[in-house]
Amino acid sequence: MSIETFNKLIKFLKTIRMGWVVPFILLAKGENPSAQIRAIFSGVCIPIFAILAFLYLWNTSSSLIVTKFGTVPGPRQVLSAWGSLRNESRLEEIKEADHVRRLREKRVDYSDKYSETLKDLPGGAPDFGDPAENAKALAAAALVFGEVNELLDVSNKISISRDGQSARETAESFEFEPSKAFASVVIDRLLPMEIAFRKADETFRMSTDYDVLKSDSKEIAARKKAARHAESKRLAAEKAALLIRRQEITTLATRQALARIDSVPSGTMRVLDSIDAASVSLRPKLDAWFTAIEEAEAAGTKYRNKTKVKMLNKSFADNPYPGKETYVQQIGTSLKTVFAGFLIASLIAIPLGVVCGLNKNINNAFNPLIQIFKPVSPLAWLPIVMIVVGALYTPDDPMFELSFINSAITVALCSLWPTLVNTAVGVASTDKDFLNVAKVLKLNWFKKIFKVVLPAALPLVFTGLRLSLGVGWMVLIAAEMLAQNPGLGKFVWDMFQNGSSETLSMIMVAVFTIGIIGFALDTVMLSLQQFVSFGENEAI
Amino acid sequence: MALLEIKDVAKGYGEAGPDRAEILAGINLTIQQGEFVSIVGYSGSGKTTLINLIAGLIQPDSGTVTFKGSPVREAGPERAVVFQNYSLLPWLTVFGNVALAVDQLFSGLNRKDREAHVMKYIRMVNLEPARDKYPSELSGGMRQRTSLARSLAMEPNVLLLDEPLGALDALTRATLQEEIIKIWEADRKTMVLITNDVDEGILMADRIIPLSAGPQAKLGPALTVDIPRPRDRKAINHEPMFQQIRREVIRFLLHSHKDSLDNASDQQVTLPDVLPEDLTLPPRFWHPKRPPLRRADLERAAAEREAQLKAMAADKEEEVMA
Amino acid sequence: MHLFDVRLKTNTTAMKLKTNPLNICRPVSGKGLALLAGILAMTSVGRSELLDVEKDELTFGFIKLTDCAPLVIAKEKLFFEDEGLDVKLEAQANWKILLDRVISGELDGAHMLAGQPIGATIGFGTKAHIITPYSLDYNGNGITVANDLWKKMQANDPALRSPTPKHPISADSLVPIVASKKAAGDPMRMGMVFPVSTHNYEIRYWLAASGISPGFYLDRKSGAIDATGTTDADVILSVTPPPQMPATLEAKTIEGYCVGEPWNQQAVIRGIGVPVTTNYDIWKNNPEKVFGLLKDWADKNPKTAIAITKALIRAGKWLDETDSRGRLVNREEAARILSNSEYVGADYEVIRNSMTGFFYFQKTDKRPMPDFNVFFKYHASYPWYSDCVWFLTQMRRWGQIPGSMPASWYADTAKEIYRPDIYRKAAAHLVEEKHLSASEFPAMDTDGYRPVTSEFIDGNTYDGRKPIDYINSFKLGIKDDSRLSKM
Incomplete structure (x- = not known):
């Protein structure tokens, strides 16, 4: 690697906020080790130390704050909440796979049921291959999913049992061996704890002894209080142990279930795939057929199998799986929304900013409006946007959800201003010498704007864009909360509404996600900004 | 007919009243085809204003600037300017900066010819190895060469050099002086050099004209530099003519400076205490x-x-x- | 330290995973091996011809309350899918947003307060014609008073001075307290959920049964409309979102409230209040939530509406399934499903407490309440005209309906909003498909009115066919000209 490329690499690392890696590289090259070690200490060790200190403080102080949702969760609880979110999304995967299987089953079932009708299909009936093979493959898949679902249901079914006896009865009603084996694990390891805890909790709650009555003397009251405290601690410990065990077991079940699904023999998978392929190729034919029938009916011919064809056609439709949004999907929605809003904002702000920057009078005309609207919060914009957009955007088959548009426009309205102001300033402050060059060259207006003014203003425009994106990401959460756009904002709101023991840790997961993504977006914009800033003025 | 003629030109800035600053007054100048004229004056005496007037970037308050017989109404590539602070577009490479001018002015040529045209001038200022570098990666001298190449590439009738070497160190300055002289000698393009360095003015020009200190700066008497070329920068110091011209120019400048100070004290006119706006x-x-x-x-x-x-x-x- | 803190602390200490994201599907068919016999055999059993639905991708809204259960169960137990519907359930921020989004078409249908379709259709609040083909549940609310107020009530009525006082508890012991507060110029304040919510009418009924005026939406003398409903009020009622009720009570902003679960139990657990009565005591088997659809939507998608109703009926039945000893067998599983974060999302224990048939009136007073949440039993899912009329009479009684209306208007309005015709069609399909038997539905010859009942806390008799007489039968409330009853 030549020195030049090496220097470029270093510079690049610095622009993408990876400057802290540089001393390590230089140290590896043996360049001035003591200076590198000092740089590592100040650039890496100190931040890590600060983070660790923060985690330590958080960990120790969190348990001291008691809210109506319990104590504030510490870092470990937040981490495990993240884990459970991941677990949920894996389970959602299983659900979706199962949905696909049922869909496939339905298709074969329907083409079987309407095989008579299908004989009339122009171009012939679909080729699903050997029907016996199909049936076997579908049955095998269904069997696997039956096993999987039962397996995943074991711990629920068992852990609500009143006693060991009824649990064993429940276990006997299971159909499949894996779940029976698994049930015994749950009965041995989980159920006793579950029952014990339920009992203790019940007694604790029912016991009148623990009520501190006014008639008690101070001493008695204090004693009861102490007893209650001890009791609550014991219960807390019991519950913690129970839940940890329960999570272990659920995870175990999920893992087994996933492994079971993966173990579907490849022969079966091939048949299933061929059924899918056949059904995909059949869809357009069925569509065309149904359209032809409708046209014929409109022209006066009666077609006796119309409904059958329609139902058949429907069973071949590819509706998306209507499951819940996983956390990652919610993050995706948020990103999509913020970028849509950001795009709208940029499309308005940059041209308007250029116009304002070029003409003082226009600038003076817009300036008061800009100053007035700039500080308005998204919470004020959103109701207006909702009402206006709700009135204007009423297509029959909307391409975008209303809530998505509402949030995106709100984001746009709030993030418009930094780009607008910065573009105007950038354009207005174009170096006079550059303009002189343009004059000497007799560049026409368009060329002057695109070859001189805009490039010269680009660093400031990008500063504005970076600020805009930051603002947009911040207001997005509030906008989504109110507009019910299914992104991170709605996640936070839903979790808040759940009011469960997990509420706070889930919200904290969201807080960290929002922070980290915001940081990443800012880094990307910063890199872009430095890329266009002619390598002169380093942005911060 | 003179290539360039300036008649009774006056220029001032600001609104009428105490803030008004009269920069130039009663400027008369005639420049012939192929001439190398240098104008020497104090910093802030209005040299850049003068060159902007010639370039057409600004218009005089009174008097006329005529170029090839017709009045100058706007800037144009026939009067190329090499700006004091290079005025390179920082987002373009050396090649790009020159090509910007070439693409605009020689749009009739095809792409290849235009590229050759650009390269010709880049070579002329010895910048070929740096053709893909950005201004921020160049030294001051190289930047000014780029600017020079850009102006030359316009193939102007007059090259207006506005203190092109003012910001450079002595060594670079000397090299560039040589190069500019060489380029001038090669095709005898009309050049107007503005400088605050009397030695530089005499060394390079055919004619040197001092500009008195402002306000209301006027041109002094033109002095013909009749020293044969090529001139040797060391030897020339001992040339009696050089010494004499130098003395005269300096005397004029000092005198005009004193004059303006005297005037100021006589007339009790306080100068507008305003610094130029930082654009x-x-x-x-x-x-x-x-x-x-x-x-x-x-x-x-x-x-x-x-x-x-x-x-x-x-x-x-x-x-x-x- | 409150008991409540203990519980929640224990919860947060734990690495918690909702133990049931797992209700993936029911076994595909009865017996696994039977599958091998072939697809045709499998699928031709339970299913008959599917309805040719007009729209198969649907989004329904719900509020995070346990009584959205039929919707959730219909989805999770695949009853919707059996009808060929791909349903997405979306939690909504509040009742207003939910209604707005149904009207704007973003939601195809939603879990609604029984009063919402009625209020919207007659134009109290946002105007839109909304119908209901399915009633989601009966009962499920309670009235809770603050500890201080409870002590004062006990002081007034010796019968209440017991750890397990006799129920139902009326507001009689509250009368002197209310009067003295009103005389002092600081009238008592209580909370309810929404102006057209059942909670509003229930707390009004309870107070008025003891002669306490909860305020009118109409000045009976001048005819001026009062959107806050506090004209001539002895007790001022204010709207408070359910989750904020306990906190507002604790802050002494209100001294009592009427709300659904788990917010009454929450007051007990936190030791800040005492539930004095449930709405089961105010009116046995009173309608609570319904499934609401825009009328235009249902007209455009008639078969889809039937398919939805079919799935909901099956879900309701599943929820009320009992074993031979009459125990609700599916409620714990339902509580597990509802505790998933995308549905109600509260802790399983909290939901289970409210769904499995017990109610804590005080820490020491746990009573069985088998009918606290009724989804299907007693024909709870059938959209009875009489239920609609009852809400209309209450709206008239308190002035939300400003003008006098003839009796026929009540019947006609009920027919516009409550749509047993859709329900009947769905039921017929289900009977034909042998999912349910005809005996599980109201008799075919019913006129859509529930039997005349006087199972109210004040013993008043309600006959939905005689709305004007009913309105006039109350001591407290707006009276109408009795001639209207014949019109």
């Missing part, structure tokens, strides 16, 4: 006009700072004493 600062919303920067304020601030430093030094001394 690189972004315009502000709401109050588009900044309050004027006043020299007196700066001086007062400097004096205060000095006093403060002195006081601090005194404190230190006292401490040491204690």
Whole structure:
């Protein structure tokens, strides 16, 4: 690697906020080790130390704050909440796979049921291959999913049992061996704890002894209080142990279930795939057929199998799986929304900013409006946007959800201003010498704007864009909360509404996600900004 | 017919009243085809204003600037300017900067020819190895060469050099002087050099004209530099003619300076104490006009700072004493 | 330290995973091996011809309350899918947003307060014609008073001075307290959920049964409309979102409230209040939530509406399934499903407490309440005209309906909003498909009115066919000209 490329690499690392890696590289090259070690200490060790200190403080102080949702969760609880979110999304995967299987089953079932009708299909009936093979493959898949679902249901079914006896009865009603084996694990390891805890909790709650009555003397009251405290601690410990065990077991079940699904023999998978392929190729034919029938009916011919064809056609439709949004999907929605809003904002702000920057009078005309609207919060914009957009955007088959548009426009309205102001300033402050060059060259207006003014203003425009994106990401959460756009904002709101023991840790997961993504977006914009800033003025 | 003729030109800035600053007054100048004229004057005497007038970037308040017999109404590539601070577009490479001019002015040529045209001038200023570098990666001298290449590539009738070497170190400056002279000698393009360095003016030009100190700066008598070329920068110092021209120019400049000071004291006219506006600062919303920067304020601030430093030094001394 | 803190602390200490994201599907068919016999055999059993639905991708809204259960169960137990519907359930921020989004078409249908379709259709609040083909549940609310107020009530009525006082508890012991507070110029304040919510009418009924005026939406003398409903009020009622009720009570902003679960139990657990009565005591088997659809939507998608109703009926039946000893067998599983974060999302224990048939009136007073949440039993899912009329009479009684209306208007309005015709069609399909038997539905010859009942806390008799007489039968409330009853 030549020195030049090496220097470029270093510079690049610095622009993408990876400057802290540089001393390590230089140290590896043996360049001035003591200076590198000092740089590592100040650039890496100190931040890590600060983070660790923060985690330590958080960990120790969190348990001291008691809210109506319990104590504030510490870092470990937040981490495990993240884990459970991941677990949920894996389970959602299983659900979706199962949905696909049922869909496939339905298709074969329907083409079987309407095989008579299908004989009339122009171009012939679909080729699903050997029907016996199909049936076997579908049955095998269904069997696997039956096993999987039962397996995943074991711990629920068992852990609500009143006693060991009824649990064993429940276990006997299971159909499949894996779940029976698994049930015994749950009965041995989980159920006793579950029952014990339920009992203790019940007694604790029912016991009148623990009520501190006014008639008690101070001493008695204090004693009861102490007893209650001890009791609550014991219960807390019991519950913690129970839940940890329960999570272990659920995870175990999920893992087994996933492994079971993966173990579907490849022969079966091939048949299933061929059924899918056949059904995909059949869809357009069925569509065309149904359209032809409708046209014929409109022209006066009666077609006796119309409904059958329609139902058949429907069973071949590819509706998306209507499951819940996983956390990652919610993050995706948020990103999509913020970028849509950001795009709208940029499309308005940059041209308007250029116009304002070029003409003082226009600038003076817009300036008061800009100053007035700039500080308005998204919470004020959103109701207006909702009402206006709700009135204007009423297509029959909307391409975008209303809530998505509402949030995106709100984001746009709030993030418009930094780009607008910065573009105007950038354009207005174009170096006079550059303009002189343009004059000497007799560049026409368009060329002057695109070859001189805009490039010269680009660093400031990008500063504005970076600020805009930051603002947009911040207001997005509030906008989504109110507009019910299914992104991170709605996640936070839903979790808040759940009011469960997990509420706070889930919200904290969201807080960290929002922070980290915001940081990443800012880094990307910063890199872009430095890329266009002619390598002169380093942005911060 | 003279290529360029300036007649009774006056130029001032600002609104009528105490803020008005008359920069140039009664300027008369004629430049012939192929001539190398240098104009020497104090910093701030209005040299750049003069060149902007010739270029057509600004219009005179009174009098006329005629180029090839017709009045100058706007800037144009036939009067290329090499700006004092290079004015390179920082987002374009050396090649790009030159190509910007070439693409605009020689749009009739095909792509290949245009590229060849660009390269010809880049080679002329010895910048071929740096053709893909950005201005920020270049030294001052290289930047000015790029600017020079860009102006030359316009193939202008007149090349207006506005203190092109002012910001360069002595060594680079000398090299560039040589190169400019070489280029001029090669095709005898008309050149107007503005400089505050009398030696430079004499060394390079056919004719040297001093510009008196402002306000209302006027051109002094033109002095023909009749020293044969090529001129040797070391030997020329001993040339009697060089010494004489130099003396005269300096005398004129000193005298004009004294004059203007005398005038000022005689007429009791206080100069507008306003510094030129810093155009690189972004315009502000709401109050588009900044309050004027006043020299007196700066001086007062400097004096205060000095006093403060002195006081601090005194404190230190006292401490040491204690 | 409150008991409540203990519980929640224990919860947060734990690495918690909702133990049931797992209700993936029911076994595909009865017996696994039977599958091998072939697809045709499998699928031709339970299913008959599917309805040719007009729209198969649907989004329904719900509020995070346990009584959205039929919707959730219909989805999770695949009853919707059996009808060929791909349903997405979306939690909504509040009742207003939910209604707005149904009207704007973003939601195809939603879990609604029984009063919402009625209020919207007659134009109290946002105007839109909304119908209901399915009633989601009966009962499920309670009235809770603050500890201080409870002590004062006990002081007034010796019968209440017991750890397990006799129920139902009326507001009689509250009368002197209310009067003295009103005389002092600081009338008592209580909370309810929404102006057209059942909670509003229930707390009004309870107070008025003891002669306490909860305020009118109409000045009976001048005819001026009062959107806050506090004209001539002895007790001022204010709207408070359910989750904020306990906190507002604790802050002494209100001294009592009427709300659904788990917010009454929450007051007990936190030791800040005492539930004095459930709405089961105010009116046995009173309608609570319904499934609401825009009328235009249902007209455009008639078969889809039937398919939805079919799935909901099956879900309701599943929820009320009992074993031979009459125990609700599916409620714990339902509580597990509802505790998933995308549905109600509260802790399983909290939901289970409210769904499995017990109610804590005080820490020491746990009573069985088998009918606290009724989804299907007693024909709870059938959209009875009489239920609609009852809400209309209450709206008239308190002035939300400003003008006098003839009796026929009540019947006609009920027919516009409550749509047993859709329900009947769905039921017929289900009977034909042998999912349910005809005996599980109201008799075919019913006129859509529930039997005349006087199972109210004040013993008043309600006959939905005689709305004007009913309105006039109350001591407290707006009276109408009795001639209207014949019109």
